[in-house]
Amino acid sequence: MSSPAALSASLVQIVNIESDLRAANSRLRYRLKLIEDLWESVLLRESGQELVDLLRQLRAMCSPEGQAPEYPAQEVLKVVESLDLHQATTAARAFALFFQLINIVEQDHEQEQTSIYRISPINSEAEYPVGTFRWLFPELKKLNVPPRQIQRILDNLDIRLVFTAHPTEIVRHTIREKQRTIAKMLKELDRTIGFKGDEIVPQAIALNWEAASLQEQIAEEIRLWWRTDELNQIKPTVLDEADYTLHYFEEVLFDAIPVLYDRIASAIAVTFPKLKLPSYDFCKFGSWVGSDRDGNPYVTPEVTWQTACYQRNLVLNKYIHSVDRLSRLLSLSQSLSDVSQALLDSLGDDQIHLPEIYAKHSIKFRQEPYRLKLAYVKKRLENTRDRNQKLRHSGWQASEMELSTKGQEHQLYTNVSEFLAELKLIQESLIETKLNPKPLENLIRQVDVYGFHLAHLDIRQESTQHSNTISEIAETLQLLDKPYDDLTESAKVAWLTQELKTRRPMIPAKLHFSDKTNEIIETFRMVANIQQEFSVEICNNYVISMNRSVSDILEVLLLAKEAGLYDPATGKGSLSIAPLFETVEDLRSAPPIMTELFELPLYRTYLESHNHLQEVMLGYSDSNKDSGFLSSNWEIYKAQRALQDVCQKYQVDLRMFHGRGGSVGRGGGPTYEAILAQPGRSIEGRIKITEQGEVLASKYSLPEIALYNLETIATAVIQAALLPSSTDTLDCWLDTMEEISVRSRQVYRQLIYEQPNLVEFFHQVTPIEEISQLQISSRPARRAGKRDLGSLRAIPWVFSWTQSRFLLPSWYGIGAALEEFLQQNPEGHLSLLQYFYSKWPFFKTAISRVEMTLAKTDLQIAHHYMRELTKEGYEEAFVDIFAEILKEYQRTLTVIQSITGQKQMLDSDRDLQRSVQLRNGSIVPLGFIQASLLKRLRQHRPDTVDLRSRYSKNELLRGALLTINGIAAGMRNTG
Incomplete structure (x- = not known):
């Protein structure tokens, strides 16, 4: 039991935190008012009173809740x-501009809220936010989770966040830089303004003068932003x-990674001091940018x-700067501090x-061995960087001579372990004298995580590209009696297995196939070269989409063998293959496919070289487009349970790779809740997640928000592994969810x-065609040139529905399915669903995401889009x-509110509710403007100009694209 003094200290701590949170909310209100005033003042100065009056008039015409006025909204339309x-x-x-400025303020507020809990002592008994390390480990202790179980998860902790280049980041890089500048200025402004509870406290005259100066600087930055083009001019x-x-x-x-490690280490040390800490690299990063070739010919x-x-160039430069800082720090004199003999020998x-x-620094550093050592380290890093630049210009087909480091081994680092060894040599010498400088320890952690590669590059390609390649090779070289594509699945597996056992090469060194086949083959050869040059770690994962x-899977393994990435003599390979199951049908097929795969002795031997670890990726986007939100998430949930059973049967470790997007329609939403909503046994301390588009800016632009996001992910992974939901064993719950899911899918597919x-309807009442002309991605919006849903990517599908405020992919089909279930037994089934909502993380997360999208949906403005943009002849069909x-x-x-018990959407999340309402009031008039411009654009004829404005079609398109940019900023997510 805690002592009275401890309880008193805890109460004081809680009061202090609550006071700080009230002050933070006061600052938020102040900043929102300030930024709106600055916004108007800039517009007044730049464009005149007429524009300011127009904006005020348009906003005033919308209701406080932010819903469009009932049609016909003659005043707005006029x-x-x-x-x-x-x-x-x-x-x-x-x-x-208004939305972007509001986003800056809110993001800074989020960062401030997360940092409030950081200033409190680690040994205090104050309650910390759920999802943080300070909350997690005391919670595990309170629940009597055995330390050995915690240690097992810490030993296996493996979190991988993969950044992707999916085209949902609509904001230009140039604008992002201006946003960061304004965010820093607002922080500076905080110093000049005091808050006590809800009241603003005047500061000294000097600070008031500084506040005025900072406000003028912010206004100047906004003016520069106003004169900057928001749209990329080229792809x-x-x-x-x-x-x-x-x-x-x-x-x-x-710089975030060392801090993240400090946070988990300090939290463990207080609650479980005898536990061994996780490895430095428990959280790693990957990237698809530059390596994901699925549908991207570039x-x-x-x-x-x-x-x-x-x-590599980026991370080497970071290391060089860190070594410079260490050199300034480690000024120890050999006459005043002992130095290990090992370090002296290395000199x-x-x-x-x-x-x-030596000639340059020996005299200057003759009594400062650490600085002399770091001078050598820095030179080796610079030589490594210079060689990297030469290889960049040489290209992936660099000659053996260019790739060779013979004769240079001591002038540069041939691998990251050599660099790490030198840092540890310095650290060990310092530790012998009771010193362990934090910057050196942090650098060692960074090297453990980022190596010489920074982020792992996953290769991704669509499955038919591999089968087409194998088919062409087999036909050209006459390897089969009949075309490969005509073989049955069992015959393909038998032939591929035989070829994988054969030591002779199948593909000639000089390629004489089609360009596409040559490129597929060269991709594998390039991977082999990258692994040779950069280490296996940089590029050892191959994702097969539409598996x-x-x-x-065996086709990819065979192509890997031909590039030297798989050795038929030993059955081992350096390329891990991750099948991606995307549609509902594919998700259902995943367990039997993996069962058949694990039955192959050749593949089981291959897994030995990957520590018996199998990665499987699940796609949220295509399954949602195929089946609707609820059905998609339920099929993914079931697939994870089944895949875990399969892997357990064959004694294979499983790492789930979640292909989540930013929007709810593509698996988005709070990551902490999403991880806890997974079946408990599917997360054994391992998880891999994509981070896409505008999500990167919202999560990783500011240090404290980035750290908070990383911490909540790590907390959720540990929590999910140690405290799995008991509902996984309740078959009646699963049967109920299956029934609702099936009906939801039926309703969704009936419409779509x-x-x-x-x-x-979709092409006419949403800006899909205009979105495809935004210069925001190197990848085309469609897999093919067709105008059907099959070829349309999930991202523009969700993006378009969001722009016109339907947000259809995030909720359609759910109401009918739940209503039908409730009608079977109104009181009993409502009580059951409410119990699900309170006790089952999967169900609560799904309902909460639907609730959020319903709050952003506005079918009154959507109705306006339909009436304004419908072509002649489609009116009756579209009305239906x-x-x-x-x-x-x-x-x-209706049904969501009955389950949650709330009168208004988001009553349980006031911050999100406030944020949505703050934006909705200005998004509505912008929606009217967008619909008007789309109508003008689509009615424009090539041989004329718009009679009202006398602008060309390109100018009309630009106007429409600017409205897309604005609505995306206001919604805070796109696709």
């Missing part, structure tokens, strides 16, 4: 339709995307090689191999796939479709 293109575009830009290249993505590593994540072997070189070797460094059979006019959508929305709204 104003919007009277605008010429310049006025409409300027208003759209102004609203977009970004793949290497541009790599630059954008790796910026987060350079600015935030490189990701070539050369681009992947260039990306790897770019990553003798260094003098022989790098005499120019539908065992032969899909069985309604003959739905595709036309909209009636079905409206009916399902109302059903869903």
